[in-house]
Amino acid sequence: VASSAQKRVTSLDVAREAGVARATVSYVLNRTPHQSIPEGTRQRVFDAATRLGYMPSAAARTLRRGRSDLVLCFLPAWPIGSAAGSFVSELTEAFDRRGLTLVFRTEGARSRSLREIWQEISPAAVLSHRPINPDDEEAMRAAGVQAVAILFSEVATSVGHMVRPDALIGRMQAEHLIAAGHSRLGYAYPDVPSLEDFAKPRLAGVEDACRDAAVAPPEVRPVALDAGAAAAAIQAWRSSETPITAVCAYNDETAQALLAGARLLDVVVPRDLAVIGVDDIPAACLTNPPLTTIAVDHRVEAERIVEIVMTSLRNDSPAQAPDETAMLRLVERESV
Amino acid sequence: VASSAQKRVTSLDVAREAGVARATVSYVLNRTPHQSIPEGTRQRVFDAATRLGYMPSAAARTLRRGRSDLVLCFLPAWPIGSAAGSFVSELTEAFDRRGLTLVFRTEGARSRSLREIWQEISPAAVLSHRPINPDDEEAMRAAGVQAVAILFSEVATSVGHMVRPDALIGRMQAEHLIAAGHSRLGYAYPDVPSLEDFAKPRLAGVEDACRDAAVAPPEVRPVALDAGAAAAAIQAWRSSETPITAVCAYNDETAQALLAGARLLDVVVPRDLAVIGVDDIPAACLTNPPLTTIAVDHRVEAERIVEIVMTSLRNDSPAQAPDETAMLRLVERESV
């Protein structure tokens, strides 16, 4: 642990050391365009900077330029699975490539308001998974945040809003099940409220697919991550007038619960009940039977988000139409 | 998306609006101690601030005070499980309670250097899971970072370093297995290099427990999250001279793989092979059989970390001796 009041090395020190003016230091170190600095001077500045261990003050630069190179991404405190982990990595790297620094903040229940957070950071852009209220968005703008991107909303209400492919995910699940011959589907809905934003559009996708295939709408039941709860749901599905023969699970973990519940009831998957998940988590091929699931290509997803942000940072053309299919893939295993 | 060059409301505007001086505004808004401001003035300042929608500039404040109220936590790009999710939430809230704003940054392979990141943020404290090289730590100090806490290292080499309870986790696993009558243990080591920092001390804990109980050291095998790989490991363990009868898994997911591998080989858990995990992930009670595991209380863990940081920010007494046992708990299910 460190704690000292050491004198800071400023750009003025570097200038003196190199025998040039502060402005020159700034130009050299920032590679400012349209300023042709002789190679000799450049070298001297670089040398002086390293010799002195000069580190520019981010605060000063931000104050002066009116914007930082930070991007703040709010993450709901949802149960973070490995899927979220890979999304986070990909997004981080994608912003790195553009010279922006992405940091994350989990928005907890008891946490402070969004506002206090971004005020403290003064980011160039803010990403959020849930809609930000217009007053807040206006406030951000006034405080210098140049771009606000909503990573998820059911419809893209404005530029900078991106529709996550959840509806398509649900659709793909249902279509696969229907193609496999099932005509009575169930939907295993998560029992965690924070997942609502993802679950709703996924279910909607399933419903759409059913409608399109002229199949009865899915019978929705909440399923907790608990074998007993899953067993109860399965029992209910199977004891209905026209029994459910296949279930779309909200995600692979819910599907795991379903598998555990089926085992409790001696219901054989997929013979008695087909199950399909979402995410293709590592454990998906470890279950008994291995899980058929929908995989999301987080790399493509991240790239798209970054594009949206860069576009509105540059303040030019609106976002292109998203090609959701590029980021989704059906992984067939033995649970269907 | 927003993008405008609106004039910023500064503290001077508020001062004018309230008919006072800038200093007064600062005093009132920051509740500066030892400055008795008349209630009337206070009210006028508050009113003016809200009326104008005043938002202090974090950059300016940071520049002036030389430090921000941000805490930057580097997270390895390890496979983030639900365990990490709850850790992150708890840590965020714990810092909130102390008036500090915690943000996370994943340190990816291709990402930029740590240095570029914290330079851009100028945090009051930096948390890291892996040792930071002394030069970097020195550089941070020079740049105004007041505290650097290493959340994990095998030994606490310095104040501000905290020993995560991984060794104790391994010890608890082994002790439980030994108490259940096993005398030949295996250790299922993760095959992901980024997990090394956690896996090494866990294994060391298992080895210590074996030594203390005068039992042979554990036979270590890497186990990927893949049923086939796990089956191969199990076969090897069981075909040794004195067969392994119980395995400590690096975590619950590795344990899941073991369960899947055992199933492939018709090895019955726990009759033929006992398995114990770590984390108590939601799926731990969904496996067949349900998983005995070690649960970590992330709330207690977070509180301890925050205490360490606050201590070194206040620059006073060194950290107290950690009580690791308070944050660990054995969860007995049917896999042992």
Next chain:
DNA sequence: CTGTTAGCGCTTTCAA
């Protein structure tokens, strides 16, 4: 091509 200089918005002495 290089140097001087005026702020960015805030906190905090210091004087009134």
Next chain:
DNA sequence: TTGAAAGCGCTAACAG
């Protein structure tokens, strides 16, 4: 108690 003013370190406009 309040007000004036001096910077924190940097960038960018402008002069030389």
